[in-house]
Amino acid sequence: MSQASTSPPLTPQFCFSTAALRDFLRISRGAIDDPITQHLNALVTPAKAGFDPSSTSQRAARPFSRQIDPQACQKFKDQVLFPSWQARSHVLSYCALVATSPDPDDPETALREAENERDRERVVNERLDPYSARFFPREPRTEQLASIIRLEQGVENIVRSRTWGVIKERCGEPSxxxxxxxEGWRKSQDTS
Structure with a gap:
């Protein structure tokens, strides 16, 4: 069985290093959610009677998907899937908190303030130059991080919906x- 993803050490520097943040999310999704069909196929118990050579004498259509033992599915969800989802949720929640907190260590603060000052002093004459009014201020890195977190949360919802659809189909789960x-798994973890 696959291993669940674990949260990396969480620091504001981890969040502001968007490459590290996105790499963690990409690797976790690539290890658990993307190959969900292969993980579920690995849960199917092979035939206990062994291989029957006469089974290859006629070509028969195989059923598209076989139901998997409910206990094996539950074990996979409890030990691999939900802990991985929880680790990613924890990282996204922490980084969202960092994105909404003040950032006294932003290295571009002085540069942004200088650009804003120059913009206030700029003379705009749109009759002579219609493009003279354009000014694209730099976003603080907390706003950039907040935008990335919103995008990644949207991706996470899509990935989880897709994964859950496959699990419901293969494991015969309730609706x-x-x-x-x-949430039910989280509550069961809190009580244990």
Missing amino acids: ESWEQAL
Whole structure:
């Protein structure tokens, strides 16, 4: 069985290093959610009677998907899927908190203030130069991080919905949503 993703050490520097943040999310999704079909196929127990050579004498259409043992599915969800989702949720929540906090260590603060001062002193004559009014101020890195977190949370919702759809199809799960299932798992972790 696959290993669950674990959260990296969380610091504001980790969040502001968007390459590290996105790499963690990409690797975690690539290890657990992207190959979900392969993970579920690995849960199917092979035939206990062994290989029957006569089974190859006729070509028969195989069923598209076989149901998987409910206990094996539950074990996979409890030990691999939900802990990985929780680790990614924890990273995204922490980085969202960093993005909404003041950033006294922003290296571009002085540069942004100088650009804003120059913009205030700029003379705009749109009759002579219609493009003279354009000015694109730099965003603080907290706003850039907040934008990235919003995008990654959207991607996370799409990935989880897709993964949950495959799990429901293969494991014959009840009609609860992935949000409800994850919340139920979190509650069971709190009580243990």
